[in-house]
Amino acid sequence: xxxxxxxxxxxxxxxxxxxxxxxxxxxxxxxxxxxxxxxxxxxxxxxxxxxxxxxxxxxxxxxxxxxxxxxxxxxxxxxxxxxxxxxxxxxxxxxxxxxxxxxxxxxxxxxxxxxxxxxxxxxxxxxxxxxxxxxxxxxxxxxxxxxxxxxxxxxxxxxxxxxxxxxxxxxxxxxxxxxxxxxxxxxxxxxxxxxxxxxxxxxxxxxxxxxxxxxxxxxxxxxxxxxxxxxxxxxxxxxxxxxxxxxxxxxxxxxxxxxxxxxxxxxxxxxxxxxxxxxxxxxxxxxxxxxxxxxxxxxxxxxxxxxxxxxxxxxxxxxxxxxxxxxxxxxxxxxxxxxxxxxxxxxxxxxxxxxxxxxxxxxxxxxxx
Ligand code: DON
Numbered sequence: 001x002x003x004x005x006x007x008x009x010x011x012x013x014x015x016x017x018x019x020x021x022x023x024x025x026x027x028x029x030x031x032x033x034x035x036x037x038x039x040x041x042x043x044x045x046x047x048x049x050x051x052x053x054x055x056x057x058x059x060x061x062x063x064x065x066x067x068x069x070x071x072x073x074x075x076x077x078x079x080x081x082x083x084x085x086x087x088x089x090x091x092x093x094x095x096x097x098x099x100x101x102x103x104x105x106x107x108x109x110x111x112x113x114x115x116x117x118x119x120x121x122x123x124x125x126x127x128x129x130x131x132x133x134x135x136x137x138x139x140x141x142x143x144x145x146x147x148x149x150x151x152x153x154x155x156x157x158x159x160x161x162x163x164x165x166x167x168x169x170x171x172x173x174x175x176x177x178x179x180x181x182x183x184x185x186x187x188x189x190x191x192x193x194x195x196x197x198x199x200x201x202x203x204x205x206x207x208x209x210x211x212x213x214x215x216x217x218x219x220x221x222x223x224x225x226x227x228x229x230x231x232x233x234x235x236x237x238x239x240x241x242x243x244x245x246x247x248x249x250x251x252x253x254x255x256x257x258x259x260x261x262x263x264x265x266x267x268x269x270x271x272x273x274x275x276x277x278x279x280x281x282x283x284x285x286x287x288x289x290x291x292x293x294x295x296x297x298x299x300x301x302x303x304x305x306x307x308x309x310x311x312x313x314x315x316x317x318x319x320x321x322x323x324x325x326x327x328x329x330x331x332x333x334x335x336x337x338x339x340x341x342x343x344x345x346x347x348x349x350x351x352x353x354x355x356x357x358x359x360x361x362x363x364x365x366x367x368x369x
Contacts, residue, residue: 028054057131064141067092076135079127083119085141086149090115093150107155114153117164125166139168162336165315176200178269180253182344184353190262190346192253194269199230220247231271233304250274256282266345268358273312276302277341285347292347292356300340309333314340316360 001007018026026032028051037048062081064071066088073081091098094111101108126136139145149167152159178196197215205214222235229235231250239248252275256264264285268277277300284295299317303310310333313319324334342361347354355365 024056028052059130062137062141064089075130076127076137077129077131079123082127082135082137082140083123086119086122086146087115089141089143089146090118090150090153093147094153097153097155110158111153111155114155114159115150117159117161118149118152118167121164121166122168126168136168160336163315163318165336165338177202178251178271178274180267180269180342180344182265182267182346182355184262184265184346184348188262190255190265192255192265192267194251194253194267194274196249196251196269217247220249221245222248228306231273232306233272234306252278254278254282262348264345264347266343268341268343270339270341272304273302273337273339273341276300276304277343281343281345292345292354296343296345296356297359302337302340307333307335310335312337312340314360316340 015027015032018030018032020026022030029048033048033051036046036051040046059075061072062075062085064073064085066085071085071088073084075081091112094115097111098108101111122140126140128135130137145167152164177198177200178194180194181191182193183191196217197213198219199216202213202215202217204216206212207214218241219229220239221229221241222237222239223229223241225236225240226234233250235248250270250272251267253267254265255262256266264282266278266281268274270277280298280300281295284290284298285292288295290298297317299319300314301319302312304312309331311327312335313324314337319334328334340360341358342363343356343358344363344365345356346365347356353367355367357363357365
């Protein structure tokens with residue numbers, strides 16, 4: 001192009017003219033659709049059918065009150081509206097901290113970054129297309145919730161990234177890998193059932209026509225001595241791959257009985273965290289005499305030899321910073337992990353059955369009379 005030369009886009013002009021004449025049909029059908037589909041052949045996936053089936057969708061906007069204004073903004077599948085409302089309101093909640101802080105000062109940038117961190121933690125967990133996933137919009141822009149998030153902001157230094165977790169902890173979706181259920185009936189029959197496809201959606205492959213997701217259980221073998229698997233655990237020849245061999249599992253469906261009567265049914269997903277989680281809950285109930293709900297809700301931690309001296313803690317119930325300091329002085333390191341089990345347990349206490357689903361997950365427990 002030279003200065004002064006007139007820039008023309010005749011193809012685009014023709015397309016815009018078709019849209020002007022025929023509305024949406026000028027784009028999604030007819031000549032334009034033919035051309036798009038043709039240009040996709042061999043290296044793209046948009047077909048004429050896709051174009052014809054495409055429909056614009058009317059969505060209710062998000063509305064919120066802020067600073068005397070009514071904010072009307074974009075709903076999912078954009079994360080923008082939720083993000084904007086959270087940012088505006090968190091900043092308003094922190095007005096004491098923002099008081100007299102100049103716009104482009106280090107302190108201002110730090111405070112805004114702290115807020116943004118929390119918005120993005122929620123975005124990563126809860127935002128998606130609402131036609132496919134129930135986005136908890138009302139909860140995410142609830143004033144009390146946003147205030148609680150704002151109060152987590154550390155005005156002095158960046159909070160540790162791993163500690164910034166999605167804030168609606170209990171609405172964690174069901175895990176897409178391992179599942180546990182516990183059942184006891186009135187005749188004292190008990191079932192503790194854990195089943196696994198291992199990683200998220202197993203191998204990601206469905207045996208066509210069956211609806212069955214194929215697992216990726218090969219990862220539970222030690223692929224090579226000393227090489228960690230997806231849960232960070234290592235193995236030796238004892239768990240090497242061999243024909244017809246089943247891999248080493250950590251699944252721990254468990255029933256406790258006393259005097260030949262069922263006392264507890266318990267289990268959880270969690271890979272190598274499975275049996276350390278179950279151990280902690282059983283110990284909380286029987287050694288620390290906690291009621292089952294408290295025992296399941298109590299903080300859990302995990303150590304698995306490797307990485308060396310590393311203790312995993314969990315976002316749901318973090319350890320006391322003072323305790324962490326004492327252990328760090330002994331040489332331990334602390335790492336936050338996103339998931340530390342999803343216990344489903346039933347305790348039979350005399351004549352009453354007390355079921356408890358982990359508040360970390362979204363399982364539910366019922367006594368059906
Ligand atoms: O059998 C095992 O130990 C693993 N396949 C379990 C994987 C698992 O629990 C993943 N879930 N969070």
